[in-house]
Amino acid sequence: MENVEQTKLRILREAIESNIGVARSSRVKPQVLPKHTPPLWLWGFLLIAIGAAAGFVARHQEREDVKKMVGAQLDTLRGIQAQKSIAYRAVPSLVVSREKDPSSHPASADTTKTLSPVGGQLLKAAVPFAAAYRINRAALPLTVRRIVIDPGHGGKQHGAISESGVSEKDVTLDIALRLRRLMENAPFEVLMTRQTDETLPLEKRVAFANTSNADLFVSIHVNWMEPREIRPLETYYVGATNDPAVIKLAGIENRDSGYSLADYRRLLEKIYLDTRRDESYMLAKTINAELYQSLSQINPELENRGVKMAPFAVLVGTQMPAVLAEVSCLSNEDDVKLLTNADYREAIAQALLRGILSYAKNLNGSEKSIADLWKKQTKLSASE
Amino acid sequence: MEETNETLCIGIDLGTSRSSISASDGERHVVDSYVGWPLDDMVARKLMKKAVFVGREALDNRSMLDLRRPLERGVIKEGSAKDEEAVQELLRHLISLIGIKQKSKNRGKVRAVVGVPAEAFRVSRQRLRSAMDGIADSVMLVSEPFAVAYGVEALLHAMIIDIGAGTADFCVMQGRYPTDADQRTLPNAGDSIDERLLKLMQEHHPEAQVSIYMIRDWKEKWSFVGEPKSRVTVTVPAKGKATEFDITNQMSAACESILPPISETMIDLLCRVEPEYQEQVRQNIILAGGSSLISGLPEALEKACSELGGGRVTVVKDPIFAGSDGGLAIACDATNADWQRLSL
Ligand SMILES: Nc1ncnc2c1ncn2[C@@H]1O[C@H](COP(=O)(O)OP(=O)(O)OP(=O)(O)O)[C@@H](O)[C@H]1O
Ligand SMILES: [Mg+2]
Ligand SMILES: [Zn+2]
Numbered sequence: 007m008e009n010v011e012q013t014k015l016r017i018l019r020e021a022i023e024s025n026i027g028v029a030r031s032s033r034v035k036p037q038v039l040p041k042h043t044p045p046l047w048l049w050g051f052l053l054i055a056i057g058a059a060a061g062f063v064a065r066h067q068e069r070e071d072v073k074k075m076v077g078a079q080l081d082t083l084r085g086i087q088a089q090k091s092i093a094y095r096a097v098p099s100l101v102v103s104r105e106k107d108p109s110s111h112p113a114s115a116d117t118t119k120t121l122s123p124v125g126g127q128l129l130k131a132a133v134p135f136a137a138a139y140r141i142n143r144a145a146l147p148l149t150v151r152r153i154v155i156d157p158g159h160g161g162k163q164h165g166a167i168s169e170s171g172v173s174e175k176d177v178t179l180d181i182a183l184r185l186r187r188l189m190e191n192a193p194f195e196v197l198m199t200r201q202t203d204e205t206l207p208l209e210k211r212v213a214f215a216n217t218s219n220a221d222l223f224v225s226i227h228v229n230w231m232e233p234r235e236i237r238p239l240e241t242y243y244v245g246a247t248n249d250p251a252v253i254k255l256a257g258i259e260n261r262d263s264g265y266s267l268a269d270y271r272r273l274l275e276k277i278y279l280d281t282r283r284d285e286s287y288m289l290a291k292t293i294n295a296e297l298y299q300s301l302s303q304i305n306p307e308l309e310n311r312g313v314k315m316a317p318f319a320v321l322v323g324t325q326m327p328a329v330l331a332e333v334s335c336l337s338n339e340d341d342v343k344l345l346t347n348a349d350y351r352e353a354i355a356q357a358l359l360r361g362i363l364s365y366a367k368n369l370n371g372s373e374k375s376i377a378d379l380w381k382k383q384t385k386l387s388a389s390e
Numbered sequence: 391m392e393e394t395n396e397t398l399c400i401g402i403d404l405g406t407s408r409s410s411i412s413a414s415d416g417e418r419h420v421v422d423s424y425v426g427w428p429l430d431d432m433v434a435r436k437l438m439k440k441a442v443f444v445g446r447e448a449l450d451n452r453s454m455l456d457l458r459r460p461l462e463r464g465v466i467k468e469g470s471a472k473d474e475e476a477v478q479e480l481l482r483h484l485i486s487l488i489g490i491k492q493k494s495k496n497r498g499k500v501r502a503v504v505g506v507p508a509e510a511f512r513v514s515r516q517r518l519r520s521a522m523d524g525i526a527d528s529v530m531l532v533s534e535p536f537a538v539a540y541g542v543e544a545l546l547h548a549m550i551i552d553i554g555a556g557t558a559d560f561c562v563m564q565g566r567y568p569t570d571a572d573q574r575t576l577p578n579a580g581d582s583i584d585e586r587l588l589k590l591m592q593e594h595h596p597e598a599q600v601s602i603y604m605i606r607d608w609k610e611k612w613s614f615v616g617e618p619k620s621r622v623t624v625t626v627p628a629k630g631k632a633t634e635f636d637i638t639n640q641m642s643a644a645c646e647s648i649l650p651p652i653s654e655t656m657i658d659l660l661c662r663v664e665p666e667y668q669e670q671v672r673q674n675i676i677l678a679g680g681s682s683l684i685s686g687l688p689e690a691l692e693k694a695c696s697e698l699g700g701g702r703v704t705v706v707k708d709p710i711f712a713g714s715d716g717g718l719a720i721a722c723d724a725t726n727a728d729w730q731r732l733s734l
Contacts, residue, residue: 008565010545013545014543016566017540017565017566018540018724021530021720022530022732025530025531026731
């Protein structure tokens, strides 16, 4: 056994060697902050900058063409819906098995509009968490340019698993890939946090959305709830909750988030000030309405539990309006049956698309994207 | 190591609110981490005869100074030349306190170990090194909690929690130089208590005229967590008239506000220790930093450990100098060859 003096000497050596590394490197390397330490200096960004940013942004002209494009998309979609003829491309059908080989779940053939975060540089540039900022909705013409779709769970993390063996991770990926395909002609860019069956910590999903300057973040999940008879539909945006069922759900969804408890508490402290929540609420409302409207036609027993608040990690950490939709319920075998049907999954994807489009349409579109606004504010506050 | 007459080893604790220096010739000093330059204003320039003010003096003359607290929130503020300069002035001042003149040909060698808040250690290492240029001959930077751990020889199965002004820095010592995974930083520390207490005062006693500096003084006298031992009353002007206020509840609420994040982080780190050593680490939790002087804090953290099977939390003997003394110990233990490689 090493004695104290020997331990001391060895640790001293390590300390010195690590310093010599720094002494040698001639220039300042861009520093990467470890995941558990959001930079403190970024947290102070507050209202001071907002006035200036608001003034700047408000001067921008409306952009009617974006509005028109969104409108046209919606109309086309309604047409598709009316015909009820759904074409699937490149989306593998769901395999109802627990022991599924991950490699049998390839990504969509089309990768032109996607960006996988895995291994990418984007993830390495750790991003500060959202600071609180206030947007006066009326004063700010905003538009949506880039959306991140986040298929819940993946890889080793199955999420909920139905009695018959359907994994949440497979359903969410399938719906997300469909949604991406439907969005091909949408006037905005679509990015996905994952497009294969891979394990991806929540924290990385958040970092991906933040670094890619997305304007909206939509996380797709499937619920699991007792009693088994219920078939709830819920859409969440960020907030605290006292509902024990929601707390339990948040516990399940936040597992393996990569955030420490303390990080988490700190993040939560911010959200009350954050008007990103207002936008998230609007988005959640439109998405939930669309989901209920179309799914209840196929599934009359669907129970609309509406828009709720919950402290899901992906909602807390993202800097843009963000929602998490629990599109069905894997604890209910009738829901599971529907989910194993591609038409139903396509209907969910379409409803999500409609929700996003009508949210985007209701923004008084301009060339200022939500992400730009955020960046602008960051710059202003940093130079404070 | 062999020490010659010309060589002086020093340990510096560069803190958000206070910085201290310990030297191998026995000198020890502490200053408030404030640096100020006279405002660009006729009156200020006339009254303020010096070019730069450091410490208490800067704080006392703040109305006429461009006052900087260069390490606020634990890092040198990004892209602020003024703050970098302030760090340098602060270091220069500390060195001058132990009687060393600016670097000159016939001066002896100065070997400095600078302990900085863990966050600054991660993000501003290079800049801190260059700030020491012209002040010391060789420099080694370490994270503050590591300096404390080295100084008290808590190198194996121990946890250091350095609760300062800007940050609470955690470091688990497992017989190796701590990596990022062994360390955590929280923004919940002395400053956040001050801010909370100020806010509570404004809410509950809006008529009381208080400043953040008064608040900090009260906290340093009467802070506590847990049951109050006596009422806390202060006398401050209200509508110009000296008035007494009972602030016991506000003091309690403000101080307790740092407990949940600190205990959660402590527990989280404890749970990450290899199971066979968890018990030993739990029995060896060491508090340092000015905010570790909050009355009742060790007991409250021990209580938080009880859900894991109990633990022992102690406060270092000399919280103000624990960091600089630790730095000095490192400086003295490093060899001449090491220092040569670390020269600026
Ligand atoms: N007796 C006391 N009771 C409570 N708090 C105290 C006491 N004495 C000092 N403090 C607080 O401790 C903090 C300063 O501690 P310390 O000198 O360790 O900080 P620092 O090293 O400058 O900060 P940091 O480590 O965050 O950079 C201040 O917030 C101060 O108000
Ligand atoms: Mg300190
Ligand atoms: Zn889920």
